[in-house]
Amino acid sequence: MEKAEYMKKATQYIVDADEEAVEKLARDYLEDGFDPLEMIEKGLSEGIRKLGDLFDRGEVFLPHLIIASEAMTAAVKILEQAMPADQVGKKLAKVVIGTIEGDVHDIGKGIVATMLRVYGFEVIDLGRDVPIATFVEKAKEVGADVVGSSALMTTTMAGQKALEQALKDAGLRDNLITMLGGAATTEHWAAKIGANFWAESAGDTVMKLKETFS
Amino acid sequence: MGMSIAHGVAAGMGGIRTAGDLVARMQMARKMRINDAKAYVAKKLKISPSDLSDVYVMRDVREELDIGIITSVPGCAKGIEAKARIAQLLDIEIASVNRLKNKINF
Amino acid sequence: MKKHLTRRGDGALIEMTSEEIMSSLEAGTEDAADRGKIAPLSKDDLECLLDIFMDTNRFVSVEQGEEVVVTHDIGTLRLMGDQGNSGVGIPLSRVQGIQVHERAFCSDTMELGHIDYSFKPVKPVIAMEQQEMENALLSTIIPLFYGAMPNLGTYYSPDGPFGNPSDLLPAGKVKEAYEAQEGAVEHAIRDMVYVGEKLAQVGCDGINFDTTGAAGDADFKATLHAVELLKKNTNLSVQVGMAGEFVLGMHGGLEYEGKRLAGLYCNDQVKLAEKAGADIFGPVVNTKPSKDMPWNLSRAVTFVKACVEVSNIPIHVNMGMGVGGSPIFETPPIDSVSRASKAMVKIAKVDGL
Numbered sequence: 115m116e117k118a119e120y121m122k123k124a125t126q127y128i129v130d131a132d133e134e135a136v137e138k139l140a141r142d143y144l145e146d147g148f149d150p151l152e153m154i155e156k157g158l159s160e161g162i163r164k165l166g167d168l169f170d171r172g173e174v175f176l177p178h179l180i181i182a183s184e185a186m187t188a189a190v191k192i193l194e195q196a197m198p199a200d201q202v203g204k205k206l207a208k209v210v211i212g213t214i215e216g217d218v219h220d221i222g223k224g225i226v227a228t229m230l231r232v233y234g235f236e237v238i239d240l241g242r243d244v245p246i247a248t249f250v251e252k253a254k255e256v257g258a259d260v261v262g263s264s265a266l267m268t269t270t271m272a273g274q275k276a277l278e279q280a281l282k283d284a285g286l287r288d289n290l291i292t293m294l295g296g297a298a299t300t301e302h303w304a305a306k307i308g309a310n311f312w313a314e315s316a317g318d319t320v321m322k323l324k325e326t327f328s
Numbered sequence: 329m330g331m332s333i334a335h336g337v338a339a340g341m342g343g344i345r346t347a348g349d350l351v352a353r354m355q356m357a358r359k360m361r362i363n364d365a366k367a368y369v370a371k372k373l374k375i376s377p378s379d380l381s382d383v384y385v386m387r388d389v390r391e392e393l394d395i396g397i398i399t400s401v402p403g404c405a406k407g408i409e410a411k412a413r414i415a416q417l418l419d420i421e422i423a424s425v426n427r428l429k430n431k432i433n434f
Numbered sequence: 435m436k437k438h439l440t441r442r443g444d445g446a447l448i449e450m451t452s453e454e455i456m457s458s459l460e461a462g463t464e465d466a467a468d469r470g471k472i473a474p475l476s477k478d479d480l481e482c483l484l485d486i487f488m489d490t491n492r493f494v495s496v497e498q499g500e501e502v503v504v505t506h507d508i509g510t511l512r513l514m515g516d517q518g519n520s521g522v523g524i525p526l527s528r529v530q531g532i533q534v535h536e537r538a539f540c541s542d543t544m545e546l547g548h549i550d551y552s553f554k555p556v557k558p559v560i561a562m563e564q565q566e567m568e569n570a571l572l573s574t575i576i577p578l579f580y581g582a583m584p585n586l587g588t589y590y591s592p593d594g595p596f597g598n599p600s601d602l603l604p605a606g607k608v609k610e611a612y613e614a615q616e617g618a619v620e621h622a623i624r625d626m627v628y629v630g631e632k633l634a635q636v637g638c639d640g641i642n643f644d645t646t647g648a649a650g651d652a653d654f655k656a657t658l659h660a661v662e663l664l665k666k667n668t669n670l671s672v673q674v675g676m677a678g679e680f681v682l683g684m685h686g687g688l689e690y691e692g693k694r695l696a697g698l699y700c701n702d703q704v705k706l707a708e709k710a711g712a713d714i715f716g717p718v719v720n721t722k723p724s725k726d727m728p729w730n731l732s733r734a735v736t737f738v739k740a741c742v743e744v745s746n747i748p749i750h751v752n753m754g755m756g757v758g759g760s761p762i763f764e765t766p767p768i769d770s771v772s773r774a775s776k777a778m779v780k781i782a783k784v785d786g787l
Contacts (some may be wrong), residue, residue, distance in 0.1 A: 144677075149722040171469050171680075171697070172469075172681070172682070172683065172696070172697035172698075173685070173697055175651075175683020175684070175685070175686030175696045175697065176599075176603055176650075176682070176683055176684050176685075176686065177603060177608050177611065177612070177683075177684075177685065177686050178683075180603045180604065180606065180608060181608065184606060217693045218593070219587070220589070220600045221600055221649070221650070221682070221684070223602070224601075224604055226602040227604060228603075228604050232741030239604075241601075269520075271479075272488055297720075297756070297762075298762070299723060300443075300444035300445075300724075300762060300763075301444065301723065302444050302445075302446055303444075314722065314723065314724055322598060329524075330512065330765070330770050331755065331760065331766050331768075332506060332539070332541075333506060333539055334493075334503075334510065334766075334768040334775070335753055335771060335772075335775050335787050336504050336539060336541060336542075336645075336773035337493075337772075337786055338495040338496065338776060339492070339495065339496045339500075339501060339502055339504070339775040339776065339778075339779050340502070340503070340504040340541075340542060340787070341502065341503055341504070341539070341541070341542050341699045342540045343499040343536060343538070343539075343541050343542045343576055344537075344541075344575050344576060345538060345540045348503060348540070348541075348542030348576075349542055349543070349575060349577060350503070350578040350617040351503055351542070352503040352505070352542045352577050352786075353542045353574070355503055355713070355714060355748040355785060355786065356543075356577055356639065356640055356671035356713055356714065357446065357463060357671065357713075359713050359714075359746070359747045359748065360748065360783075361748055361785050362785040362786065363746065365503075365785075367614075369749075377499070378475075378498070381498065381499065381501040383490060385713070393616050395575075396575040398485040398540070399456065400537075400539060403543050404534070405553055406573070406575070407571075407573040407574055407575060408572050408573075409541040411575055411698070413682065421669065422567055422639070423504070423634070423637040423638065423639060423669055423670075424571040424636075424637030424639070425570070425637075426637070427636070427637040427681040428637075431644070433586075434559065
């Protein structure tokens with residue numbers, strides 16, 4: 115099979131969340147001697163990107179996205195066997211993410227965490243109603259490159275501002291990027307509190323972080 | 329100048345200042361679309377649909393029918409009194425009115 | 435070239451030429467048409483929208499005779515709330531709040547709601563809600579709803595007895611996530627029917643299911659079944675207000691009357707609400723903060739118009755903060771709010787807001 119055909123099929127198998135088919139394809143691809151990294155970046159990732167679009171439009175649903183991400187993980191595992199050791203398991207960046215203190219909404223944040231993992235980020239998901247101090251401690255402990263917070267209520271948004279200050283007070287702010295999201299938040303809010311960026315959706319988050327860390 | 333007030337002023341019927349509550353009751357009780365609800369209420373009040381949101385017309389209509397007016401004039405029907413008359417006027421059931429009737433039916 | 439003042443989706447004031455506004459209007463309606471597989475707005479509709487945006491008055495309104503009914507959500511919390519519910523913190527009782535709406539704000543209808551505005555937390559304090567409703571009903575004239583959110587999230591851990599799908603799904607426990615949602619549906623139906631029946635007993639006029647579908651397709655399913663039962667067992671008027679322009683597929687396999695719920699847009703959502711017996715339906719279209727208001731409002735009107743055209747019940751479009759063409763700003767600017775109202779009445783032909 116030609117490489118282009120492999121890429122096209124890989125994308126489709128991820129969109130279809132067909133783990134068996136994409137695993138076989140990955141093995142066949144390697145047997146034909148093609149570059150594994152290229153398959154991850156162009157074939158499989160394109161499938162996840164398309165799925166993200168379909169999810170945003172309400173045409174595929176969360177369980178399907180999860181199963182597709184598992185299919186991608188399985189295929190990546192096979193492809194990594196043919197990659198140089200220094201490229202294997204290499205994550206783009208370390209992301210600490212959580213729903214801000216006082217807020218229990220986490221559906222959107224969970225989707226962001228899943229998508230970031232699939233796109234090659236190491237994600238430490240702190241869950242919901244996360245105290246500011248916990249964000250700071252974890253960011254310090256793991257050496258986070260990114261700290262992300264989600265707030266769905268206008269009152270819990272204030273916690274995102276407090277988080278910015280807490281990271282400054284801990285001497286961490288200059289060495290990492292902060293991002294925020296959640297239905298109540300806007301770009302204006304992110305700029306106002308000094309966050310690096312605001313993301314409108316899971317897809318937007320991935321795109322902005324990939325641009326930063328690729 | 330809240331958002332809900334802005335919506336009410338921009339597009340709302342005006343509640344008991346006019347006939348907003350009456351039209352709302354027809355939507356709720358009989359699933360009437362807006363024009364049908366207005367036509368129904370207008371017919372019951374013996375006015376034209378365009379008069380329903382005219383406070384100049386509706387103030388008199390509501391006073392004459394004693395179905396509640398916006399200012400708190402002594403003697404004018406208020407609360408459940410007004411609703412009892414509205415139920416009769418519009419030929420609909422109003423649950424709180426029926427409850428009161430049942431309770432005072434010695 | 436002359437610039438016109440308008441807003442961005444987050445409420446910021448911006449300037450656009452008439453060509454830019456029209457371009458945004460066209461893009462907005464095309465986005466809605468593409469996603470919802472519905473008709474875009476006509477040229478006349480777009481011209482009407484353009485006129486609305488080019489109007490230099492701060493506040494615009496519908497023409498005389500075009501007025502519609504306004505229903506509410508959040509109850510009186512907008513007045514006395516001060517705990518994270520966008521209220522202005524005036525220490526009024528809820529009955530006073532309802533009276534203020536009737537007599538000072540000239541509301542067509544009003545709603546009683548609990549400070550913890552979901553069905554599950556209301557259940558243990560239902561007697562309090564009943565007595566407040568009784569007092570309110572005696573002293574007011576306008577129809578009164580009781581409002582709450584189905585909020586299936588309250589049935590998942592840590593707040594409820596079922597595992598949380600937001601935790602189970604990323605862990606690959608898809609089957610467990612399905613089971614959690616299916617279990618939560620049954621509990622939610624039971625609670626919503628219980629609350630509705632208790633309020634019907636005291637003479638409440640109607641019940642409002644607010645932000646239906648916020649926790650996904652299971653949330654919508656629970657609501658539809660609760661509506662069905664309440665219409666069968668009580669005289670309550672039922673209003674179903676949604677949470678988004680499409681139903682989030684947290685489960686993906688749940689159906690009502692043979693129709694899969696995940697992914698449904700407004701024009702399909704309303705048909706199921708009708709089937710369940712709802713009297714009024716409130717579609718929701720979310721505002722995108724990064725896009726301008728012409729784009730957002732054109733998009734919202736497109737979705738809602740399609741909903742109005744297929745509906746057999748009154749449509750009261752949700753127009754709170756960040757929905758229905760209103761900016762995402764805690765106190766949305768009235769220039770935008772009034773334009774959204776006018777557009778929804780004039781072009782989408784809604785029966786209410």
